[in-house]
Amino acid sequence: MTCCSFFFKKKSNRKTKGHVDIDDEISGFHNVIRYTYKELQNATENFSRDNKIGEGGFGSVYKGRLKNGTVAAIKVLSAESSQGLREFLTELNVISAIEHENLVQLYGCCVDGDSRILVYQYHEKNSLAQTLLGRGQSTIQFNWKTRSNICIGIARGLAFIHEEVRPHIIHRDIKASNILLGDDLTAKISDFGLARLIPANMTHVSTRVAGTAGYLAPEYALRGQLTRKADIYSFGVLLLEIVSGRCNRDSRLPANEQYLLERAWELYETGKLVTLVDTSLNRDFDVEEACRYLKIGLLCTQMMPKLRPWMSTVVQMLTAEIDLDDKQITEPGLLTELMTYRGEKQKLDEFSSKLENSSLSSDNMPTSCATMTFNSIYDRSN
Numbered sequence: 001m002t003c004c005s006f007f008f009k010k011k012s013n014r015k016t017k018g019h020v021d022i023d024d025e026i027s028g029f030h031n032v033i034r035y036t037y038k039e040l041q042n043a044t045e046n047f048s049r050d051n052k053i054g055e056g057g058f059g060s061v062y063k064g065r066l067k068n069g070t071v072a073a074i075k076v077l078s079a080e081s082s083q084g085l086r087e088f089l090t091e092l093n094v095i096s097a098i099e100h101e102n103l104v105q106l107y108g109c110c111v112d113g114d115s116r117i118l119v120y121q122y123h124e125k126n127s128l129a130q131t132l133l134g135r136g137q138s139t140i141q142f143n144w145k146t147r148s149n150i151c152i153g154i155a156r157g158l159a160f161i162h163e164e165v166r167p168h169i170i171h172r173d174i175k176a177s178n179i180l181l182g183d184d185l186t187a188k189i190s191d192f193g194l195a196r197l198i199p200a201n202m203t204h205v206s207t208r209v210a211g212t213a214g215y216l217a218p219e220y221a222l223r224g225q226l227t228r229k230a231d232i233y234s235f236g237v238l239l240l241e242i243v244s245g246r247c248n249r250d251s252r253l254p255a256n257e258q259y260l261l262e263r264a265w266e267l268y269e270t271g272k273l274v275t276l277v278d279t280s281l282n283r284d285f286d287v288e289e290a291c292r293y294l295k296i297g298l299l300c301t302q303m304m305p306k307l308r309p310w311m312s313t314v315v316q317m318l319t320a321e322i323d324l325d326d327k328q329i330t331e332p333g334l335l336t337e338l339m340t341y342r343g344e345k346q347k348l349d350e351f352s353s354k355l356e357n358s359s360l361s362s363d364n365m366p367t368s369c370a371t372m373t374f375n376s377i378y379d380r381s382n
Contacts, residue, residue: 022085022111032096033108033119039067040074040110040117047076053126058087058193063122072107075118087193088116094192098165102157104180104190123188125181128238133176133247142278144285146185147242151293152318153187154179158235159311161189162228167197170205170226174234175215176241196226214248218333219305229305233333235314236300240264243293245278261301265332268298292317292324299324303333 026032043064044051054061059078065071077088088109095106110117125131128150131138140146154174161169171178172194180188194210205226209216217233220226237248240260248260257263267273277290296317300308307330309317316322 022089022116026089026092026109026111032092032106035066035108035110035117035119037110037112037115037117040064040119043067043072044074058191066107066119070107071122073120073122075120077116077118079114079116085116088118090195091118091191091193094169094195094197098161098169100157100160102153102160102187102189104188120190123180123182125183125185127177127181127190128179128187128242129175129177131181132245133241140181140185142245142280144281144290148289148293148318150179150181150185150187151239151242152315154189154235154238155311155315155318157187157189158231159315162231162311167199168228170196170198170228171231171234172196172226173211173215174231174238175212176238176247179238198226198228217305218303227305228310229308232300232308232311232314233305235311236297236308236332237261239293239297239300240276243278243290243297244276245280259334261332262334264294264298268295268329289320292320295324295326295329298329298332301332302330304330 026034041047043066044062045064047060047062051062051064052060053063053073059076062074062076063071064074092106092109095103099105104123105121107119107121109119125140126138131140132142132147158171158174161171169192171189171192173191174189178189178191180190182188196205196207198205207224207226209221209224211220211234215234215237217230220230220233237260241248244260244264246260249258250260251258256266264273264276267276273291273294274287276294277285277287296309296314299317300314302308307328313322317324
């Protein structure tokens with residue numbers, strides 16, 4: 001097992017209550033290079049629009065070349081973000097302490113006045129959201145072998161942070177736009193700004209709900225009780241997206257087909273699950289394996305969190321090291337159904353409206369693939 005040290009320094013008495021002495025915090029992080037603002041300004045040609053490769057609620061990401069010639073992805077957090085500092089420190093704390101083939105590599109950071117910048121290894125292939133799900137925006141050929149390797153890589157990365165690292169790490173925002181692709185199309189889990197640590201002696205942590213609509217486990221979205229099983233639910237949705245080649249919601253489709261998870265369950269019950277596999281594969285895939293992957297997606301998204309398999313078991317099922325028992329699959333947890341059951345129709349209508357009208361562009365997703373990053377469906381405090 002891997003044991004990592006995570007640093008949570010006591011706030012300096014020199015600062016007013018609620019203010020974090022960021023230099024004191026960062027001094028505790030190992031393997032983090034400190035860059036100057038001028039260095040990163042030069043690397044990105046003064047943060048030129050031509051070098052911008054992403055934008056969202058967190059801020060902007062630029063492609064830049066560091067002094068040593070290394071090409072990097074430079075993430076400039078928005079100064080207006082109320083949670084920017086906390087997420088900045090969380091990401092530094094988590095990703096600087098661990099290393100794995102399927103996790104994004106952090107080079108360092110910059111703190112200069114109100115500027116908070118993270119510097120990562122650059123991946124030319126971009127994210128799954130912009131390639132596999134962003135139709136027409138990529139020349140990558142996502143054949144079945146490539147998709148299989150990506151699924152297994154993501155699962156291995158999650159198994160590592162969920163089970164090998166101490167304390168365990170819950171990512172909280174597993175989604176297509178947070179899966180980057182290496183030069184050899186190796187999956188890299190990125191963006192640990194919302195991550196939470198959970199000690200081995202705790203079953204869950206209570207926290208404000210954060211993440212992305214469509215990937216949120218219903219029990220977490222409604223109660224704010226966070227466990228590793230919430231990440232596993234998100235992975236299950238992502239697994240369905242990778243195999244089907246479509247977003248978790250597509251408003252261009254007929255009403256009964258718009259929600260991917262609902263559609264997958266319907267096809268599973270009627271014995272037609274194979275029809276969900278991406279047609280762009282032109283039937284050039286292993287039918288048994290593809291259906292097994294879809295069933296694993298359903299296992300991971302079951303209504304009862306305790307029934308969802310641990311990520312190490314998911315890896316073994318994906319690689320066929322252990323068999324999948326169809327009898328283990330029960331109905332998935334659907335947020336829409338739970339909210340309606342709880343008599344919160346108005347909340348559901350408001351939630352769906354925000355989802356449909358979301359203009360968040362960091363994922364570079366087709367407009368029909370509505371996704372929304374949010375802090376809470378309800379008003380909650382930490």
